[in-house]
Amino acid sequence: MSLPVTDTSVGASTRQIETLIIGSGFAGLGAAIKLAQAGKDFLVLERADEVGGTWRDNTYPGAACDVPSNLYSYSFALNPGWTRSFSPQPEIQAYIASVADKYDVRRRTVFGCDVEAARWNSDTHRWDVTTTRGSYSAKHVVSAVGALCEPALPEIAGIEDFQGEIFHSARWNHEADLTGKRVAVIGTGASAIQIVPAIADQVAHLDVYQRTAPWILPRADREYTGAEKFAFRHVPGFQRLSRALQYLMRETQVVGLAKAPAFMKPLEIAARVQIRRGISDRQLRRKVTPNFQIGCKRMLISNNYYPALDRPDVDLVTDGIVEVTANGIVTRDGTVREVDAIVVATGFHVTDSPMFAGIFGKDGRSLAEVFDETGMQGYKGTTVAGFPNLFFLVGPNTGLGHTSMVYMIESQLNYVVDAIRTIDRHHLGTVEVRDDVQDRYNRDLQDALKSSVWNNGGCASWYLDKHGNNTTLWPGFTFEFRRITKQFDLEAYRSVATADLPA
Ligand code: N01
Numbered sequence: 001m002s003l004p005v006t007d008t009s010v011g012a013s014t015r016q017i018e019t020l021i022i023g024s025g026f027a028g029l030g031a032a033i034k035l036a037q038a039g040k041d042f043l044v045l046e047r048a049d050e051v052g053g054t055w056r057d058n059t060y061p062g063a064a065c066d067v068p069s070n071l072y073s074y075s076f077a078l079n080p081g082w083t084r085s086f087s088p089q090p091e092i093q094a095y096i097a098s099v100a101d102k103y104d105v106r107r108r109t110v111f112g113c114d115v116e117a118a119r120w121n122s123d124t125h126r127w128d129v130t131t132t133r134g135s136y137s138a139k140h141v142v143s144a145v146g147a148l149c150e151p152a153l154p155e156i157a158g159i160e161d162f163q164g165e166i167f168h169s170a171r172w173n174h175e176a177d178l179t180g181k182r183v184a185v186i187g188t189g190a191s192a193i194q195i196v197p198a199i200a201d202q203v204a205h206l207d208v209y210q211r212t213a214p215w216i217l218p219r220a221d222r223e224y225t226g227a228e229k230f231a232f233r234h235v236p237g238f239q240r241l242s243r244a245l246q247y248l249m250r251e252t253q254v255v256g257l258a259k260a261p262a263f264m265k266p267l268e269i270a271a272r273v274q275i276r277r278g279i280s281d282r283q284l285r286r287k288v289t290p291n292f293q294i295g296c297k298r299m300l301i302s303n304n305y306y307p308a309l310d311r312p313d314v315d316l317v318t319d320g321i322v323e324v325t326a327n328g329i330v331t332r333d334g335t336v337r338e339v340d341a342i343v344v345a346t347g348f349h350v351t352d353s354p355m356f357a358g359i360f361g362k363d364g365r366s367l368a369e370v371f372d373e374t375g376m377q378g379y380k381g382t383t384v385a386g387f388p389n390l391f392f393l394v395g396p397n398t399g400l401g402h403t404s405m406v407y408m409i410e411s412q413l414n415y416v417v418d419a420i421r422t423i424d425r426h427h428l429g430t431v432e433v434r435d436d437v438q439d440r441y442n443r444d445l446q447d448a449l450k451s452s453v454w455n456n457g458g459c460a461s462w463y464l465d466k467h468g469n470n471t472t473l474w475p476g477f478t479f480e481f482r483r484i485t486k487q488f489d490l491e492a493y494r495s496v497a498t499a500d501l502p503a
Pocket of ligand 1: 064065066154192
């Protein structure tokens with residue numbers, strides 16, 4: 001498909017655009033494709049020089065998806081080229097880039113364009129968006145920056161004085177050669193458990209700093225057989241069928257995560273067997289055994305993390321870090337472990353994203369101020385009261401603990417594109433979700449989450465905000481979310497016709 005050529009040059013004057021999409025990962029790229037197909041005017045702003053979002057940024061050794069490959073593509077652009085059942089990062093990034101090419105999205109993308117602020121302008125009834133590459137005035141803004149885009153650095157005394165190499169897992173420094181070095185990895189989340197086995201052979205010694213032991217399940221990863229690869233390409237419906245089966249299997253987990261956590265027991269047993277098989281030392285086994293219910297934090301998958309920890313040249317450190325010095329890390333028991341490099345695998349700002357501080361709504365308050373007061377609340381994960389004509393992809397309570405985010409993104413794309421179509425069809429100038437609708441929606445969500453393992457599993461996780469509310473995860477089956485986002489529900493919104501907007 002070929003799109004009309006859009007002027008992506010940036011000048012001194014403010015450019016008028018119908019819809020600005022911020023970000024070009026799975027969500028932003030999908031929005032661009034769907035808006036193009038709907039014949040709408042839009043422009044994508046991307047701070048980096050390539051599409052891909054989190055899959056472009058996370059290039060650490062061992063980076064791979066923990067969701068089956070067949071679920072990890074758009075339904076409208078299946079990828080018959082996957083080589084493994086769980087795809088490595090380079091394959092996913094190549095897929096995303098190929099979709100951008102196929103749908104010609106780059107021509108409507110301004111690369112190297114970091115959004116500084118977006119302000120609702122009550123005079124023009126549009127969004128004023130300032131960026132590192134000029135200013136825009138947009139009727140609608142689609143924020144597609146994702147939940148895992150702003151690395152969270154730990155606040156550890158002295159960390160800025162460390163003299164060796166130090167970098168976050170999502171900003172891997174490929175110039176730094178870790179061969180033969182003493183390396184520390186801080187964190188034992190999804191990123192760290194992929195990094196540790198990937199670098200254990202290369203480094204001289206590895207210290208892994210664990211604050212909370214994660215639950216880790218076997219990773220059923222394998223190369224697709226020649227017959228499967230052939231069938232993906234040449235047998236009509238084969239990939240769709242295997243995708244549908246995997247989708248249904250994963251959806252059954254919702255019962256154990258959100259409705260009746262006791263159903264997760266068999267998974268816990270499988271995880272305990274992994275520990276026994278992977279680790280020979282009894283004391284180390286005790287250290288890696290989690291102290292919370294499985295599913296409370298994201299369940300991880302790996303076959304090689306425990307064997308890596310079991311190596312004589314790898315130490316698991318469970319005493320809390322008190323300080324980083326110029327050349328090492330000091331733990332609570334007073335031990336100083338000298339290292340040449342530190343990998344900070346401490347996750348992302350999710351419920352406290354710095355991006356929230358740069359978006360100013362109708363009453364001049366930033367999204368950060370609003371969320372600080374109410375928690376990260378929205379309506380159908382997409383709109384927020386007080387922020388007219390602003391649509392979030394991967395917004396509040398759209399995250400998943402069990403299956404592919406691409407499915408949720410496609411549900412939201414339906415909703416956003418239908419919203420913009422509806423606005424145009426009814427000649428509306430603004431739409432803003434009603435406070436009462438948003439409040440009711442969030443009450444229902446929190447009720448549904450009350451009995452979930454995420455809220456009651458005895459862990460602290462990034463799923464919960466500072467108020468203790470789970471404002472990140474969708475508590476139900478994903479097809480329920482697909483159903484509620486099928487059509488834009490104008491009655492849930494306060495809307496003003498363009499002709500009635502005050503001049
Ligand atoms: O980050 P995390 P991540 N001192 O927040 C520890 C997705 N993902 O980058 O558990 C010491 O999960 C923290 O300890 P604790 C996936 O959705 C997907 O690994 O808070 N430690 C934890 O161990 C995932 O959920 C894939 O006690 C500190 C770790 O750092 C999300 O990204 C692959 C600390 C952070 O774990 C984030 O994963 C990778 C401190 N001050 C990631 N602060 C796929 O395969 C934090 N920690 C699809």
